[in-house]
Amino acid sequence: MALRAWQVAPSGIKVMYVCSFLMNLGFYALIPYLTLHLTGQFLWSMALTGILLGVRQFSQQGFTFIGGIVADRLGCKQTLVFGVMVRAIGFSSFAFCGSIWQFFAAAVVSGVGGALFEPSYQAAFARMTPEEHRKILFSFKNIVSNLGMVSSTIVGSILSSVDFFYLSLLSGGIYFVIAAMIAWKLPRLEVELSSNSVLGDMLAIFKDKPFVIYTCILIGYYYLFMQLFLTLPQLAEAVTGSRIGVAYVYGAISVSVILFQLPITAKLQKYENRFMLIGLGTLVMGVGLFELAFAYNLALLLAGSIVFAFGTMIAGPLLMDVVPMFAPPRQIASYYGFNGYSLAVGGALSTSAGGWLYDLGGAWDMPGLPWTVCLVVAVSAALCLYMLKDNLNRTRHTSGLGV
Numbered sequence: 001m002a003l004r005a006w007q008v009a010p011s012g013i014k015v016m017y018v019c020s021f022l023m024n025l026g027f028y029a030l031i032p033y034l035t036l037h038l039t040g041q042f043l044w045s046m047a048l049t050g051i052l053l054g055v056r057q058f059s060q061q062g063f064t065f066i067g068g069i070v071a072d073r074l075g076c077k078q079t080l081v082f083g084v085m086v087r088a089i090g091f092s093s094f095a096f097c098g099s100i101w102q103f104f105a106a107a108v109v110s111g112v113g114g115a116l117f118e119p120s121y122q123a124a125f126a127r128m129t130p131e132e133h134r135k136i137l138f139s140f141k142n143i144v145s146n147l148g149m150v151s152s153t154i155v156g157s158i159l160s161s162v163d164f165f166y167l168s169l170l171s172g173g174i175y176f177v178i179a180a181m182i183a184w185k186l187p188r189l190e191v192e193l194s195s196n197s198v199l200g201d202m203l204a205i206f207k208d209k210p211f212v213i214y215t216c217i218l219i220g221y222y223y224l225f226m227q228l229f230l231t232l233p234q235l236a237e238a239v240t241g242s243r244i245g246v247a248y249v250y251g252a253i254s255v256s257v258i259l260f261q262l263p264i265t266a267k268l269q270k271y272e273n274r275f276m277l278i279g280l281g282t283l284v285m286g287v288g289l290f291e292l293a294f295a296y297n298l299a300l301l302l303a304g305s306i307v308f309a310f311g312t313m314i315a316g317p318l319l320m321d322v323v324p325m326f327a328p329p330r331q332i333a334s335y336y337g338f339n340g341y342s343l344a345v346g347g348a349l350s351t352s353a354g355g356w357l358y359d360l361g362g363a364w365d366m367p368g369l370p371w372t373v374c375l376v377v378a379v380s381a382a383l384c385l386y387m388l389k390d391n392l393n394r395t396r397h398t399s400g401l402g403v
Contacts, residue, residue, distance in 0.1 A: 004136070005133075005136045005137060005139070005140035005262070006140070008130070008133045008136070008137070009133075009137055009140075010128055010129075010130070011187075012124075012128045012186060012187045013125065013128050013129060013137060015181065015182070015185045015186050016121070016124065016125050016128070016141075016186070017140070017141065017144045018181065019121070019178050019181060019182060020141055020144050020145050020148065021144050021145070021147055021148040021151075022148065022174050022175075022177065022178050022181075023145075023148065023174075023175075023178060024145045024146070024147075024148030024149045024152065025148040025149075025151050025152045025155065025174060026091065026152075026170075026171040026172075026174035026175055026178075027152070027171070028148070028149045028152035028153070028156065028250065029152035029155045029156040029159070029167060029170070029171050029174075030091055030094070030156070030167060030168060030171035031053070031229050032156065032228070032229055032233045032246055032250070033156045033157075033160040033164065033167060033233075033243070033246070034053075034094065034164075035049055035053070035229065035230055035233050035234065036160065036233060036234075036237060036243055036246070037160065037164045038052070038103070039234070041164070045359065046230070046234060046355040046356075046358055046359050047352075047355050047356050047359055048100075049230065049355060050230050050351040050352045050353075050354060050355025050356065051351075051352055051355075052103060052104060052107055053107075053229055053230055053347075053351035053352075053355075054347065054348040054349075054350075054351040054352040055104060055107050055108065055111070055348075056107035056108070056110060056111045057111065057226070057343070057344060057347035057348050057351060058111070058344050058345075058347070058348045059107065059108045059111030059112055059115070060110075060111035060112070060113075060114035060115045060118070060340075060343075060344070061111075061114075061115070061340040061341060061342075061343040061344025061345075061347060062115070062341070062344045063111075063112060063115035064114075064115045064118055064119050064336070064337040064338075064339075064340030064341070064343075064344070065119075065202075065334070065337040065338045065340065065341065066115065066337065067079065067083065067115040067116040067117075067118065067119050067120065067333075067337050067340075068119035068120070068123070068333040068334040068335070068336050068337020068338065068340075069202070069333070069334050069337065070116065070120075071116075071119055071120035071123060071333035071334075071337075072123075072330065072331060072332070072333045072334050075188070076120040076121075076123050076124040076127070076333060077120075077124070077182065077183075077186050077187075077188055079116055079117070079120040079333075080116075080117050080120040080121055080124065080182055080186070081179050081182050081183050082116055082117075083113050083114065083115070083116025083117030083118070083120065084113065084117045084175050084178050084179040084182065085113070085175070085176070085179045086109065086110075086112055086113030086116060087110050087113030087114055087117065087175045088113070088172045088173070088174075088175035088176045088178075088179065089109060089110075089113070089172065090106050090107070090108075090109035090110025090111070090112075090113055090172075091106075091110050091168060091171045091172035091175060092168060092169055092171075092172025092173070093105070093106035093109060093110075093168075093172075094106045094110075094164075094168040094172075095164070095165045095166075095168035095169050095172075113175075115340075118336075118337075118340060119333045119334070119336040119337035119340060120333055122320055122323070122333075122336040123332040123333035123336050124186070125141070125320075126320070126321075126323070126324050126332055126336075127329075127332060128187075134321060135265060135269060135317070135321070136262070136265065138317045138318075138320065138321045139261055139262055139265040139317045140261075140262065141317070142257060142261050142312075142313070142316050142317050143257060143258055143261045143262065146253070146254040146257035146258055146261075147254070147258060149250055149253070149254040150250065150251050150254030150255060150258070152250070153246070153247035153250040153251050153254070154247070155167075155170065156246075156247070157243060157244055157246065157247040160243060161243065202334075204331075205331070205334060205335060205338050208326060210326065210388070211326040211327075211335065211338075211339075213388055214275075214322070214326070214339075214388060215338060215339050215341055215342045216342065217342075217381055217384045217385055217388060218319065218339070218342035218343075218346065218381075219342050219345045219346040219349070219381075220282065220346065220377045220378065220380055220381030220384070221278070221282050221285075221315065221319070221342070221346065221381055222342055222343045222345075222346025222347050222350065223346040223347075223349050223350045223354075223374070223377050224282065224285045224286055224289060224308075224311075224350070224374055224377060224378055224381075225285070225312070225346075225350075226343075226346065226347040226350035226351060226354070227289060227350055227354055227370075227374065228250075228253075229350075229351065230350070230351045230354055230355050230358075231354045231355065231357075231358045231370055232249060232292075232305075233246045233249075234358060235292060235295065235301070235358075236248065236249045236301060239295060239296070239297065239298060239301050240298055240301075245298070245301070248298065248301075248302060249301065249302065249305045252302045252305045252306055252309070253305050253306070253308065253309040253312075254309075256306050256309040256310065256313075257309055257312065257313055260310070260313060261313050261317070264310075264313045264314065265313075265317060268314065274318045274321070274322050275322070275385050275386070275388055276385065276386060277314055277315065277318055278314075278315045278318050278319060278322070278385055279315075279381065279382035279383075279384075279385030279386050280314055280315070280382065281311045281312065281313070281314030281315025281316070281318075282311065282315055282378050282381045282382050282385070283311070283378050283379065283381075283382040284307060284308075284310055284311030284314060285308050285311030285312060285315070285378060286311070286374050286375045286376075286377065286378020286379065286382075287307055287311070287375065287378070288304050288305065288306070288307030288308030288309070288310070288311055289304065289308055289371050289374040289375065289378075290304075290371050290372065290374060290375040291303060291304035291307060291371075292304040292305075292371045293367065293368030293371040293372060294368075320336070323335050323336055323339055354370055357369050357370040357373055358370045
């Protein structure tokens, strides 16, 4: 099935697959080990480290709406190249940071780069994907991303044990390579000029109530997903007594996705309601994280991580594929950008509140506290998605549309 996905993919999508692999390689090789670098060498608290990650996340997702509007009006390819270059500068800068303000400045720069390239990447992928192959191509993108993630565990664990300086430079260098590849290989996508003002386009999205509600519900999904970058690496190191534990966890998650993503997608193809499937995946993710409350050894840690991975396999490919269902063709990047607020808020809450709950659980001798909160968030988000499904079914049935 993976071979078929590659065969049916247009040349532009194949370029995007390579870029997705490299983006995840560069990102996951750096960010989880940045957490361990700050709490280890610089003796930062989990709470302060969480705030830094939250600032990086919000500086990215908080501005993706603007990045999407820029991409819709100036072109996806141009915005994508510029954003990746900015990310490269931000990641490379971590190599030279020594004080708190320098780390925060590098975090903001890397986040702004993401704000520019993320909606343009998603919009370009959606626009170049043939309608008859959408499910398999979006699912294969999830596999490629996880191949990058599993490769990053090798690169990150080796270079972080040598010197974080080289890890930062390598991660930044990977993004410079991505920018060159996009500029050289990605076809130019035409811009559909709008007669509306920027403010008019923004207000039109704000008035799209079902889409705004969907974006708000996804805050819960991203609260769970972003545990990958702070509390989960910290737990992995605590359980195994070594940074190699982080590589074990990321490896287990990535290998699971690589092996089972396409079979799961094939099994779920007959279920047309995507919102219910996203809710199911979110619930499974919460169950996997809750299992970590009982992870007193490596086997239990990996078991919970694999359950979490199955949740991402159910929900992950559908999250982005749903957005064009709401968006007019000329505003796809803007819709992706607005949808980024769910990751902005969910990610900021996950890293800041998640780090605080982790510290609090340790102080109160309640190590299961952060993982219990994850389960509560998962159940709440799944219920909201089920109700949204019911709402949209009624609304779209009356207007002749299907979900």
